[in-house]
Amino acid sequence: MKLKNVVLVSGIISSSLLLSACGGEEKSSGIDPKVMADSLHSVMEADRTVYTKLIINRLAKDEKVIKASEHWKDDKALVLPAQMFRYGAERVAEKGAPFSYSLLSLWPVNKQNKPKTDAEVSGLNYIAENPGKNFYSEEELGGIKYFTAVYPDIAVAPACTSCHNKHKDSPRTDFKMGEVMGGVVIRIPL
Amino acid sequence: MSSGNRAWWGLWLILSAGTGIFLTMQLTGEDKSVFLPGKTSNGHYQIELACSACHTDPLGGGEVLQQACMNCHGEELEVADDSHPKSKFTNPRNADRVKKLDARKCVTCHTEHREDITLEMGVTLPADFCFKCHSDVAENRPSHQGMAFTTCASAGCHNFHDNRGLYEDFLIKHLDEPDLHDELKLNPLSLADAYLATDSYPTERYPYRVLGDSEADRPESVRSDARIMQDWMDSSHRKAGVNCSACHEQRLDGEAAPVWVDRPGHQACSACHGGQATGFLAGKHGMRLAQNLPAMVPGQARSKMKKNVHEREVGCVSCHGAHRFERAHAAVDACLGCHDDQHSLAYKDSPHFDLWYRETNGLAEKNTGVSCATCHLPRKTVRLDGKDMVMAEHNQNDNLRPNEKMLRSVCMQCHGLRFSIDALADENLIGNNFSEKPGVYIESLDLVKKRLDLKKDIQDL
Numbered sequence: 001m002k003l004k005n006v007v008l009v010s011g012i013i014s015s016s017l018l019l020s021a022c023g024g025e026e027k028s029s030g031i032d033p034k035v036m037a038d039s040l041h042s043v044m045e046a047d048r049t050v051y052t053k054l055i056i057n058r059l060a061k062d063e064k065v066i067k068a069s070e071h072w073k074d075d076k077a078l079v080l081p082a083q084m085f086r087y088g089a090e091r092v093a094e095k096g097a098p099f100s101y102s103l104l105s106l107w108p109v110n111k112q113n114k115p116k117t118d119a120e121v122s123g124l125n126y127i128a129e130n131p132g133k134n135f136y137s138e139e140e141l142g143g144i145k146y147f148t149a150v151y152p153d154i155a156v157a158p159a160c161t162s163c164h165n166k167h168k169d170s171p172r173t174d175f176k177m178g179e180v181m182g183g184v185v186i187r188i189p190l
Numbered sequence: 191m192s193s194g195n196r197a198w199w200g201l202w203l204i205l206s207a208g209t210g211i212f213l214t215m216q217l218t219g220e221d222k223s224v225f226l227p228g229k230t231s232n233g234h235y236q237i238e239l240a241c242s243a244c245h246t247d248p249l250g251g252g253e254v255l256q257q258a259c260m261n262c263h264g265e266e267l268e269v270a271d272d273s274h275p276k277s278k279f280t281n282p283r284n285a286d287r288v289k290k291l292d293a294r295k296c297v298t299c300h301t302e303h304r305e306d307i308t309l310e311m312g313v314t315l316p317a318d319f320c321f322k323c324h325s326d327v328a329e330n331r332p333s334h335q336g337m338a339f340t341t342c343a344s345a346g347c348h349n350f351h352d353n354r355g356l357y358e359d360f361l362i363k364h365l366d367e368p369d370l371h372d373e374l375k376l377n378p379l380s381l382a383d384a385y386l387a388t389d390s391y392p393t394e395r396y397p398y399r400v401l402g403d404s405e406a407d408r409p410e411s412v413r414s415d416a417r418i419m420q421d422w423m424d425s426s427h428r429k430a431g432v433n434c435s436a437c438h439e440q441r442l443d444g445e446a447a448p449v450w451v452d453r454p455g456h457q458a459c460s461a462c463h464g465g466q467a468t469g470f471l472a473g474k475h476g477m478r479l480a481q482n483l484p485a486m487v488p489g490q491a492r493s494k495m496k497k498n499v500h501e502r503e504v505g506c507v508s509c510h511g512a513h514r515f516e517r518a519h520a521a522v523d524a525c526l527g528c529h530d531d532q533h534s535l536a537y538k539d540s541p542h543f544d545l546w547y548r549e550t551n552g553l554a555e556k557n558t559g560v561s562c563a564t565c566h567l568p569r570k571t572v573r574l575d576g577k578d579m580v581m582a583e584h585n586q587n588d589n590l591r592p593n594e595k596m597l598r599s600v601c602m603q604c605h606g607l608r609f610s611i612d613a614l615a616d617e618n619l620i621g622n623n624f625s626e627k628p629g630v631y632i633e634s635l636d637l638v639k640k641r642l643d644l645k646k647d648i649q650d651l
Binding site for chain 1: 271275277280281283285354642645
C-alpha cells in the first residue's frame with residue numbers, strides 16, 4: 001500500500017508542478033494548450049502504468065496476495081487502475097485546478113465512461129483507428145470553450161486485458177496486450 | 191402638499207419605521223420565527239430558529255449554503271459512498287447534465303421551507319427526476335424496459351446517495367440467502383476497552399478499578415441521597431473507577447477551578463463517550479443542543495409522543511437514567527417512555543421483543559435479543575488505537591433516511607438480503623413492527639439472477 005501512496009503523491013506533486021509552471025500569471029503569456037495537455041498526459045500515463053504494473057499486475061495477478069476490486073472497501077481489495085485515475089481526477093477538480101481529465105472507452109465497463117460529446121466520439125474513434133496517434137480539437141461545453149486532447153489508453157499489462165475480458169459488464173471480451181482499450185481525455189479551458 | 195397627503199405620508203413613515211424596528215428586534219432577539227418563509231422540513235424544523243446553522247453568512251450565496259449542508263451531512267455522504275457526489279458533475283463533460291439538473295448543489299433536490307412540494311427524504315423534485323439523466327437505462331438493462339421513472343427509488347431498488355446495500359455485485363454476493371441465518375447473535379459491545387482507548391480518558395485521575403461505597407467523592411456541601419448512592423453502587427461506572435466528580439465537576443467558562451454541577455449535560459459524558467455524544471448531537475434527539483438551542487422536548491416531535499412527557503428535556507440521562515446508566519433500560523423502556531406511534535406500540539407483541547425478553551430474563555444467551563436500540567442505535571465497528579471496537583451509533587436517524595440503510599447495519603446481521611429488502615419495503619410490516627412475514631416482493635434479486643444467467647449462456651456459447 002505504501003508504494004501506491006508514493007505513486008499517488010508523486011503524481012500529485014508532478015501535476016501540481018506542471019500546473020504551477022503552466023497556470024497562474026503565465027497564462028496570459030500563453031503556454032500552448034497542446035504542450036500543457038501533452039505534459040499532463042505524460043505524468044498521468046506514467047503513474048497509471050506504474051500503478052498497474054507494480055501494484056495490480058504484480059500483487060493481484062502474479063503473486064496473488066490481494067485482489068483488485070471495484071468494491072475495494074467491501075472486499076478489502078486494491079483500488080482498480082481506472083478508479084485510481086478517477087479519484088485522482090476528482091481530487092484535482094476539488095482543488096480547483098482549471099483543467100480536467102477522464103478515462104473513457106468505446107467499450108466501457110462502466111457505461112458512464114462511454115464518449116458523450118462530439119469531440120469525445122471523434123477522438124476515441126480516431127485513436128482506435130490510428131494506433132499511436134493522439135487527437136486534438138476544440139469544443140464548447142456549458143458555455144466555455146475547451147482545448148480537448150484524447151490520448152490512447154493501452155493494455156500495458158496482462159491484468160488490463162484479463163480483467164476487462166472477464167468482466168460481466170464489458171461489451172468486449174477479446175482485448176489483447178498492446179491494444180487500445182480506451183482513451184484519456186484532457187480538457188483545458190481556452 | 192395638502193394636509194391629507196401629509197397625513198398619509200406620515201402614516202407610511204410611522205408604519206415603515208415600526209416594521210423596521212420590529213424586524214430588527216426579531217432578528218436580534220430569540221424568536222426569529224417571523225422570518226421563516228414556509229414550513230420547515232421534518233429533518234430541519236427542530237433547528238429552524240437557528241437560522242445561521244444553514245444561512246451561515248447573510249450575504250453568502252449558493253456556495254455558502256452548500257457548505258452549510260456539507261458541514262452537517264458531508265461526512266455521512268462520504269461514509270455512504272455517495273453515488274452522486276459533486277465531483278461527478280464538476281467535469282465539463284457533464285455540463286449538459288448539470289443544465290438539466292444541477293446535482294452539484296444539494297438545494298437543487300432539497301429546497302427547504304417548501305412543504306407544498308416536499309416529498310419523503312426532503313426531496314422537492316417530482317419523483318421521476320432520475321429520467322433526466324438515465325432515460326436510456328433500458329439500453330443496458332433490458333429488464334428495466336417500461337418501468338416507470340417514479341419507481342426507481344421505490345423501496346429496495348435504488349437510492350440517489352446510498353446504495354451500499356443495493357449495488358448489483360452486493361446483490362449477487364447475497365443472492366440465495368435463507369430468511370434467517372443460523373447464527374443469530376450480535377457482536378458484543380466493547381465497553382470499558384473502548385472508553386479507555388480514547389485519548390481524552392482521564393486515566394490518571396480515575397484509574398480503572400472497582401470503587402468502594404466509602405470512596406464516593408461527593409463534597410460535603412452536596413446533600414446525600416440514599417437512592418442516588420445505591421444507583422451509583424449498582425452502576426458500571428463505580429465498577430470502572432468513575433467517581434462522582436468525574437461527571438459532576440466541570441470547568442466552566444472563566445472559572446479557574448472546576449466547580450460542582452448538579453445536573454451535568456452531554457458535555458460531561460462526551461469526555462469519555464465522545465463517539466456516542468457525536469452521534470446523539472447529529473440525530474433528532476440532540477440536534478437542538480448541537481445548535482446551542484434548548485434541548486428537544488417530545489412535545490416538539492412531529493411523530494406521536496406520550497402526553498405526560500411532552501415537556502421532558504431530552505439529553506443523555508433521559509434515556510440512560512442518571513447514576514444507574516443501565517443499558518437494558520436505555521434500549522427499550524426509555525424509548526417506549528416517550529414514543530407512542532403504531533410501530534413503537536406494536537413492539538412488545540413482536541417476535542423481536544420475544545427475543546429481547548428471553549435475553550434480559552436469562553432465558554437466552556447475551557446479544558441474542560432485538561431491542562429498539564438493536565435497530566435504531568445499531569452496533570458499528572470503529573477502529574480505535576488500532577483495535578476494532580463495537581459501539582452503538584447514537585444518531586438514531588442515521589439508518590432511517592432511507593430505511594435501506596438498515597439492510598447492512600441491522601437486518602442482515604440475522605436475516606438474508608432478499609428477506610430484509612422485502613421487509614423494509616413493506617409499510618404494513620413496519621406498522622406492526624415486523625410481526626409477520628413480508629407481504630411485499632421486490633424483484634431486484636430476480637432481475638440480477640436473470641441477468642447473470644443470460645450472461646452465462648452467452649459466454650458458454
